[in-house]
Amino acid sequence: MTDEQVTALITTTLERKPKDATHWSTRSMAREMGLSQSTVSRIWRAFGLQPHRSQTSKLSTDPYFIDKVCDVVGLYLDPPERALVFCVDEKSQIQALNRSQPVLPMMPGVPERQTCDYIRHGTTTLFAALEVATGKVIGSLHRRHRAQEFKAFLITLDKEVPDDCDRSRR
Incomplete structure (x- = not known):
């Protein structure tokens, strides 16, 4: 060649x-x-060419997008003194599955054994928050994905915040 x-x-x-x-x-x-x-x-x-693979992306049309990104990243990298910074996300429609038989534990010379079939228990929604400074994750599962479940998650999150934090800025 x-x-x-x-x-x-x-x-x-x-x-x-x-x-x-x-x-x-x-x-x-x-x-x-x-x-x-x-x-x-x-x-x-x-x-390193892979013509069969492609990715899509969408750019924001918000004229203040860059400023907003800088604000959020700046908050994560350099949070205000004595402030708790959380990164909150949600994952909806997680399949709730369970094995049809109990998992048999590993023993010397024998690997853990489990059945390949499972029982469906519908779906669930996960709300989670990462405390940026410590890496602590606070999460909760809910049967539905509505504003009231998210509000319940925020109440759970609020209960996890130490009492000596300034609650007036929330």
Whole structure:
């Protein structure tokens, strides 16, 4: 293989799409470039190219987005003195599953054993808060995903805050 062939292969991979597909495969690129499939695969691997993978993203249209990000990141990196900073998130529709039989514990020479089937118990919602300074996680599970469950989580979070904190700034 010449350097020009490698350059042409990489350029084609990065700058063109095949006529009849959404992305290049090793076979279609090999046909296009007159090379073997294994050669295309080796070159892609060497240059870290994976044309079959894609990611999507969406940029905010908020004109103050950068300022807001700087404020939040600044709060995490340099919180005000004597302040508790929490990063709060939620995960809804978690499947509540349980094995159909008890897990058999590991013994010398025998691995832990468990059944492959399970019983469904509906879904649950997880609300969690990370205390940035200490890494402590406070979470709660709820059957539903509504404002009142989130409010109940915030009440739980409030109970975890030490009594000597200034509660007037909440």
